[in-house]
Amino acid sequence: MLGAQALASGHGRIVAEYFDVGRSRTVPWARRPQAAALLAAMADPDRDFDAVIVGSSERAFYGNQFAAMAPLFEHHGVEVWVPELGGAIDPQIAGQEELVIVLGILSKREITRARIRVRSAMTVQTRDQGRHLGGRPPYGYRLVDAGPHPNRTLARRGVRIQRLDIDPEYGPIVSWIFTQRLAGHSVARITRALNDAGIVSPSAADPDRNPHPTSRRWILTTVRTILANPRYTGHQVRNRQRTDHDLIDPANTSLGHRDVMRWNAPTDWIISTTPAHTALVSEADFVTVQHTRAARHTAPGRTYTLAGLLRCGICGRRMESHWTHRPAYRCRHGHSSAAPPLPHRTSNAYVREDHVLPHLPALVIRLTGHKANLNASAAPPAPVAAVEYLRAESISMIFDPTAGTLTADTPRGERIAIG
Structure with missing residues (x-):
């Protein structure tokens, strides 16, 4: 503000002020509220x-933002004054516009270098020191004081660091979840048990940091997230997620990018070399859980x-196997029994096995007749033999409950009606 007033002194007066506080300079002007x-x-x-x-x-221009906006300033007849020139940019003077563009490139360089330094420092602090670098603690842990900050300057200012410690109320719940999964129970069954027992969910345990959920019940995603979090092994972990910058509109690059969070592969994670806090599950059990699948029990x-x-x-x-007095198959379209069904939810698909089997021999004849030159008098294959053929040829059947139709989807991409 003082720099702008000094620049305008003797030439005019400031009639309005536009400052974007807390907005990144990387965002184009059109997406900054004040700009x-x-x-x-x-x-x-x-x-x-x-x-x-x-x-x-x-702070005003990043990268080539000024080059993209210069025609707009000229179109509206508005001069742009910068402190480096001590006045207005004159497009007729060679090098002045290029100077502002260079300043934008230096601004981009400053951010890039700062990002690299911060990432490198956080990598060392996580891998070698196992330090908690901020953020809310995982469910089952709480933050406790870990002494003065190792940086002497920050320590003199009273800054202290924190570490994770087991929450006496919720820590045993996390251990129980891992124990149930190791026993072969499904995620849906664990979720139902938590809700039936009235166990407090992560969003309900810390509502101030979780204001977005509309329901405070346990859901499948919450249990899966806990089972996949390696910090429960006692090691500090970072870089599980990354921020990608995707173009908002490839046809209009002036709109800039949007930040998109994506998961990194485990090989890209930064893991502390030694345990940093008390574990809620052993490393061996954690690895076992990642490869555990609930057993299918058939009566x-x-x-x-x-x-x-x-x-x-x-x-x-x-479609999953489902017994209702006879073998049948159903699809709940990705929903589970961990939560009650909503009124507007798509109805389950359901088809009986005895309505499908009689049509399979004719299907196999249609699929193999042109290759095997079957004799018209030859007996059609038995339903069981037809099923074996479909499995061997990787042929699946598509049931559409809305139209009430059944079609065969062949490896060649052909769709053949059944029945």
């Missing part, structure tokens, strides 16, 4: 200013001949 308001004011023919004074070029006398061959025509998922 966007300035652009709108520039377009007003009755505006009460004829120049824009930039207090800090490095005696119940067989499902078409298991794995049927897919849902609505959502594309593989």
Whole structure:
């Protein structure tokens, strides 16, 4: 502000101020609230200013932002004053616009170098020191004081560091979740048990840091997230996620990028070389859980001949075996029994096995007749033999409950109606 006033002294007066506090300089002007308001004011023919004074070029322009906006300033007849020139940028003087562009590139360089230094420092602090670098603690842990900050300057200012410690109320719940998974129980079953027992969920345990959930019940995603978090082994871990910068509109690059969070592969994680806090699960058990799949239990006398061959025509998922007095198959479209069904939810798909089997021999004849030159008098294959052929040829069947149709999806991409 003082720099802008000094620049305007003797030439005019400041009639309005536009400052974006807490906004990254990497964001284009059109997406910064105050900068966007300035652009709108520039377009007003009755505006009460004829120049824009930039207090800090490095904070105002990033990369090639000025090059993209220079035609807009010229179109509205608004001068741009920068402290490096002591006045307005004159496009007729060679090198002045290029100077501001260079300042934007230096601004980008400053951010890039700072990002590299911070990432390198955080990597060393995590890997070699196992230090907690901020953020909310995982469910089952709490933050406790770990002494003065190792940086002497910060320590003299009273800054202290924190570490993770087991929460006496929620820590045993995390251990129980891992124990149940090691016993072969499904995530849905664990979720139901937590809700039935009235166990406090992570969002309910810390509502101030979790204001977004509309429900405070346990859900499948919450349990899966706990089971996949390696920090429960006692090691400090960072870089599990990264921020990618995707173009908002590839056809209009002036809109800039949006930040998108994506998961990194485990090989890219930064893990402390030694334990940093008390573990809630051993490393061996944690690795075992990552490869554990709930066992499928079939009641005696119940067989499902078409298991794995049927897919849902609505959502594309593989239909699950379901017994209702007889073998049948259903699809709940990704929903589980961990939560009650909502009124607007798509109805489950359901088809009986005895409605499908009689049509399979004719299907196999249609699929093999042109290759095997079957004799018209030859007996059609038995349903069980037809099923074996479909499995061997990786042919699945698509059931559409809306239309009530069943089709075969061949490896060649052909769709053949059944029945």
